[in-house]
Amino acid sequence: MDLQQALHQRRARARATSVHSLAQAGDVLGLERKLHENPTLINDRNPVMSQTPLHAAAASNNTDVVKLILDWEGPEKADIEAKNMYGETALHLASKNGCTGVARLLLERKANPEAKAGNGMTPLHLAVWYSVKHEDYSIVETLLHFHADASVTDNEGRTPLAHLPKSPSHQKLCALIQSHLDQQTKEKALAACQNSQIKMDALEAELEQVIGLHDLKLQLRKWAKGMLLDERRKALGLKVAGRRPPHMAFLGNPGTGKTMIARILGKLLHMVGVLPTDKVVEVQRTDLVGEFVGHTGPRTRKKIEEADGGILFIDEAYRLMPLQKSDDKDYGLEALEEIMSVMDTGKIVVIFAGYEEPMKRVITCNEGFSRRVTKFFHFDNFTTQELGEMALLKMRNEDMESVMFGFKLHKGCTADSIAKLLDSETTQKQRETLNGGLVWPMLINARENLDLRLRLDCCDAEELITITMEDLRIGLKLLST
Numbered sequence: 001m002d003l004q005q006a007l008h009q010r011r012a013r014a015r016a017t018s019v020h021s022l023a024q025a026g027d028v029l030g031l032e033r034k035l036h037e038n039p040t041l042i043n044d045r046n047p048v049m050s051q052t053p054l055h056a057a058a059a060s061n062n063t064d065v066v067k068l069i070l071d072w073e074g075p076e077k078a079d080i081e082a083k084n085m086y087g088e089t090a091l092h093l094a095s096k097n098g099c100t101g102v103a104r105l106l107l108e109r110k111a112n113p114e115a116k117a118g119n120g121m122t123p124l125h126l127a128v129w130y131s132v133k134h135e136d137y138s139i140v141e142t143l144l145h146f147h148a149d150a151s152v153t154d155n156e157g158r159t160p161l162a163h164l165p166k167s168p169s170h171q172k173l174c175a176l177i178q179s180h181l182d183q184q185t186k187e188k189a190l191a192a193c194q195n196s197q198i199k200m201d202a203l204e205a206e207l208e209q210v211i212g213l214h215d216l217k218l219q220l221r222k223w224a225k226g227m228l229l230d231e232r233r234k235a236l237g238l239k240v241a242g243r244r245p246p247h248m249a250f251l252g253n254p255g256t257g258k259t260m261i262a263r264i265l266g267k268l269l270h271m272v273g274v275l276p277t278d279k280v281v282e283v284q285r286t287d288l289v290g291e292f293v294g295h296t297g298p299r300t301r302k303k304i305e306e307a308d309g310g311i312l313f314i315d316e317a318y319r320l321m322p323l324q325k326s327d328d329k330d331y332g333l334e335a336l337e338e339i340m341s342v343m344d345t346g347k348i349v350v351i352f353a354g355y356e357e358p359m360k361r362v363i364t365c366n367e368g369f370s371r372r373v374t375k376f377f378h379f380d381n382f383t384t385q386e387l388g389e390m391a392l393l394k395m396r397n398e399d400m401e402s403v404m405f406g407f408k409l410h411k412g413c414t415a416d417s418i419a420k421l422l423d424s425e426t427t428q429k430q431r432e433t434l435n436g437g438l439v440w441p442m443l444i445n446a447r448e449n450l451d452l453r454l455r456l457d458c459c460d461a462e463e464l465i466t467i468t469m470e471d472l473r474i475g476l477k478l479l480s481t
Contacts, residue, residue: 020046023053023069026062031069039074043082050085054078058090058106061099066090070109080111087118096126100138104146113148120155124148128160128177137173150181151237188235196228199271206264211393211436212386213257216377220261220268227272244346245274247372249317249363250353252379255435258353261377262313265351269311275349279310285319288335296331300338304348311349312339318358336369343372382435388418390439391472404443407450410468417469425476438479443467445475 019041022031031053035041043052057065069078081089088096091111094103103123107113114122127139144150153159161177164170203224207217226243233240250258263280270278283303290296304312314320320332343350352359352373363370382390392415398404422431422438431438449471458464 018046019044019053020051020056023057023062023065024060026057026060026065028064028068031065035072035074039072040076042069042072042074042076043079052079052082052084052090054080054082054090055084055088055093058099058102059093059097061094061097061102063101063105066102066105070105080106080109081115083115083117087116089115089117089123091115091123092117092121092126095123095139095143096130098127098130098134098136098139100142103139103142107142107146113143113146114152116152116154120153122148122152122154122160124150124152124160125154125158125163128163128173131173132163132165132170135169137176140173140176144176144180147184150177150184185235185237189232191235193232196231199228200224202271203264203268206267209393209397210257210260210264211390212382213261213379216261216379219375219377220265224268224272227274231272243274245269245349246374247343247350248352248375248377249359249373250351250377250379251356251359253355253381253432253435255433255437256379256381257436258379259313259315261379262311262351262353265349266311269349275311276309279307280313281307281310282313282315284315285332285335288314288320288339289331291331296334297338300335304339304342307348309347311351313351314339314353316354317352318354318362321362340368340372381432384419384422384431385415387422387431387436387439388415390436391415391418391443394439394443404447407447407465407467409472410466413467413469413472418472421469421473421476425473426479430479438476441479442472442475445478446471449474449478 019031019034022034041053043054045052046056049055054066054069057069070080072078083089084093089111091103091106091113092115093099094106113124116122117126124140124143127143131137131140150160159181161174161181164174164177203220207220210217223245230240230243250261252258259282262282266275266278266280269275281303287303288296288300290299320336322330322332339350342348350373352362352369354362356378363373392409392413395404395407395409426438446467450467453471454464
């Protein structure tokens with residue numbers, strides 16, 4: 001016997017006793033001995049199909065071997081979701097070979113019944129093929145018992161039911177799958193309904209933190225309700241067009257809540273699945289526009305990439321437009337064109353914010369802007385009553401990182417009394433210029449005044465943390481000095 005023949009025989013003997021052949025043959029003791037010798041073979045791939053021992057055992061309906069592999073206590077655990085060269089898991093192989101016992105064991109061990117092979121087929125797709133050929137429905141029944149989704153489509157857009165030939169001989173199988181499909185549709189609709197209410201409650205909790213802006217909050221509720229109803233429609237198997245959130249313009253003075261609403265909107269659009277993230281990237285002209293030729297494009301694209309999948313919030317957006325139409329060298333136009341070039345992709349939502357009058361100039365002077373921005377929201381100045389409510393809300397919601405944490409307002413500091421204080425201690429111009437920006441500095445200054453008026457030997461716990469109306473009054477006066 002020459003050397004080549006000897007090597008051939010040795011390889012043949014090795015193949016005969018490989019972990020894959022032992023698993024396929026159902027040799028529990030032989031496989032166990034082999035794994036003790038080399039525990040790393042638990043997920044070993046064969047050279048032809050790239051299958052593991054678990055694949056081999058599952059395809060051959062060797063339940064005891066599958067149990068041995070799944071229970072193996074070695075340095076490496078068996079990968080129950082390992083895929084062969086066709087993207088099939090062990091559950092796929094058990095399903096297409098009608099191995100009901102193995103399929104049940106794999107499913108009990110949390111194998112994924114919705115795993116997709118390279119052609120997009122799930123184990124249920126393959127189980128239908130087997131059942132049609134062998135007129136044995138037990139493998140289909142097993143998968144459905146473990147809640148395999150009967151509505152999943154393969155790469156050709158076909159559900160498991162669509163693979164069933166239209167023949168009277170298959171009516172029982174058809175009825176079985178259709179019955180589960182109907183039940184699953186009802187369950188999905190119920191889950192969607194419950195989930196919708198949870199999401200709506202979460203939105204309402206966010207909106208409770210917003211003072212005023214009643215018309216805008218109504219619009220947010222409308223959007224949320226429509227999007228959540230779309231979720232329910234899809235859960236019922238209805239084919240409806242997807243929604244693309246519109247680009248928006250927020251018009252109003254500083255401090256009227258534009259940035260806060262943008263953040264809530266980001267959470268809303270992510271919550272209902274319109275945007276993949278809830279991030280809101282806030283920028284101004286200086287973040288987008290370069291000082292020299294060739295700087296603006298890369299700088300703007302970087303911010304667009306940063307906001308990808310979320311919201312790009314451009315404050316004082318009117319500064320991107322030159323004051324004179326003849327000023328075509330202004331780099332702000334280049335930034336605006338870069339932004340508008342991605343607004344039709346659906347990958348990003350852009351919110352342009354700023355004073356109402358300057359923003360009107362942008363809207364009327366740029367055709368691309370007016371075509372792409374379809375929703376305009378006007379942020380009115382806050383009334384003194386609303387500012388008073390805002391002060392109370394801020395004091396209630398401060399966390400441990402805030403300088404106001406642990407402090408409280410005196411019971412005489414009501415929304416009405418703070419509103420009267422604002423009327424008497426601030427001018428209309430101040431309120432229109434700062435709006436909500438008045439509240440936080442007022443509270444900070446009031447706390448500092450509390451410290452100033454207290455004696456160091458004060459030991460009254462309530463007095464040490466209670467801000468009075470006089471503290472607030474002095475806090476407001478400090479804003480104008």
